């Protein structure tokens with residue numbers, strides 16, 4: 117079986133990781149309360165989904 | 178090899194999984210709405226919908242077949258007495274999954290799964306929704322100049338509340354044809370107004 121010939125140096129490892137980046141989520145604002153929400157998610161603030169009261173707030177959390 | 182076997186095992190072995198799905202299906206039938214993870218909800222959907230379809234024919238045989246899956250007398254009774262009557266004219270698609278965010282602890286994606294016919298809130302709004310679409314399409318031509326005016330105002334004055342006050346006035350003549358539609362249209366504008374303000378503020382901030 118193949119084996120690594122050299123231990124990966126810290127520098128090589130860290131340079132590889134320069135391309136690992138956090139991606140900001142795409143947000144929209146709730147049609148009811150205007151709070152920032154994720155797409156295809158019930159609004160965490162007011163429980164609206166696509167202009168309808170999907171869930172009561174007490175139930176949501 | 179497991180080629181093409183798309184079944185989600187949910188990290189459990191068959192008896193564990195079946196027991197869990199039976200419990201979840203009973204809970205769904207009893208409470209009409211269950212808060213769970215998306216993966217489980219999707220598995221439950223595949224599990225419970227055929228059972229609900231089966232319940233539409235009320236016979237001893239179909240009751241026993243459903244009991245084999247649900248393993249609960251109470252759930253089977255509820256299913257055949259209440260649920261099957263309510264979903265009688267629905268050709269499948271008895272459940273709705275709405276994603277609600279991510280769980281603290283393991284960041285699992287959470288959702289609600291619910292019986293569609295038991296959520297009066299969503300049913301009602303679904304009917305009005307179709308009429309809303311039509312009105313928006315027709316009203317857009319008339320609304321466009323009004324929107325431009327308000328945009329100019331916000332840029333000039335930097336007043337946040339201005340569009341909320343002005344838009345209803347500007348759009349009233351256009352919406353007057355459908356009187357019953359007017360209050361909803363106003364409500365929509367109010368919703369839209371804060372959005373516009375936000376976008377304006379962002380532009381200024383940048």
Ligand SMILES: [Zn+2]
Pocket residue numbers: 146147148149150151159160161162163164
């Ligand atoms: Zn909201």
